[in-house]
Amino acid sequence: MTSVKAVxxxxxxxxxxxxxxxxEDWRSAATTAAExxxxxxxxxxxxFDRSTLRVALNDCVVSWESEIRDGDTVxxxxxxxxx
Amino acid sequence: MREVDVRxVDVRxVDxxxxxxxxxxxxxxxxxxxxTAALAAALSSSHAGAFVSFEGRVRDTNGGRTVIGLEYxxxxxxxxxxxxxxxxxxxxAPGIIAARCVHRVGRLSVGEAAVWVGVIGGHRDxxxxxxxxxxxxxxxxxxxxxxxxxDDGSSGWIGLEATLPESDLRPGTAR
Numbered sequence: 001m002t003s004v005k006a007v008x009x010x011x012x013x014x015x016x017x018x019x020x021x022x023x024e025d026w027r028s029a030a031t032t033a034a035e036x037x038x039x040x041x042x043x044x045x046x047x048f049d050r051s052t053l054r055v056a057l058n059d060c061v062v063s064w065e066s067e068i069r070d071g072d073t074v075x076x077x078x079x080x081x082x083x
Numbered sequence: 084m085r086e087v088d089v090r091x092v093d094v095r096x097v098d099x100x101x102x103x104x105x106x107x108x109x110x111x112x113x114x115x116x117x118x119t120a121a122l123a124a125a126l127s128s129s130h131a132g133a134f135v136s137f138e139g140r141v142r143d144t145n146g147g148r149t150v151i152g153l154e155y156x157x158x159x160x161x162x163x164x165x166x167x168x169x170x171x172x173x174x175x176a177p178g179i180i181a182a183r184c185v186h187r188v189g190r191l192s193v194g195e196a197a198v199w200v201g202v203i204g205g206h207r208d209x210x211x212x213x214x215x216x217x218x219x220x221x222x223x224x225x226x227x228x229x230x231x232x233x234d235d236g237s238s239g240w241i242g243l244e245a246t247l248p249e250s251d252l253r254p255g256t257a258r
Contacts, residue, residue, distance in 0.1 A: 013156040013228030014240045052246040056226075059160045075158055075226075079242040082155070082186060082227030083139050083198050083218060 002029045005070040009040060014078050019044045026074075033057065034064035037076060053077060109174070110166025110225075111185045112157050117196045128180045131203035133210035137218050139198040141191050145241075149234040153191045158226040162186075169220040173202065176216075178209035184217055186227060 010023045030036035033055045054061055054077040119138060141153050170182050182202040191197055200217045204210035229241045
């Protein structure tokens, strides 16, 4: 059975610019972070290649195969460019 | 909930206080300009025979283009965790007494200090090594993004070209 989860998406830098939002509430039946990204990318028209990105769940960088749970905070991470 | 300032910038975890400091974390994000003299003065110990610092500044060119300004965006919660971990790793090395790193967020002009790293240790070798370690690891592990503004009115997020299909790369896109 597929369950729908409510997650919070936070957008930074290029994602903020592409989505036009700093954050949004998202309901999804996605099982993994990868599935969630593909869903959100299709909605907002993100053109970024997922293999070049990383993802954080609840302020921890995790693998794209990590399971999405109800209440998660999700951040998609473009390659870092600090310094 | 995230705290955002009037420009919609996420300021959770960003030190937006005036030029006075209370508790001193090893890694910090800061909107206001860096007072590098004060940062250096705060790293003090009678056991320190060496103080090494690195200051990254906004350069006026990149990839042959003229840069007129920068904007840094950061994911504060993860920055503080990763930044603190980097500095603590450096401080655990033998001979290192203390270290600190502060990174700017928001808009910066050419010539401004974007990041400062300071290390004190017993001797210069370990202090140089630790300083180099911190700046390299901060660039690699801390989620900060840089957008350059160019003199032709265009702008672009640095590092983004690797994430986009070739067809999306316009002449105005940063290299």
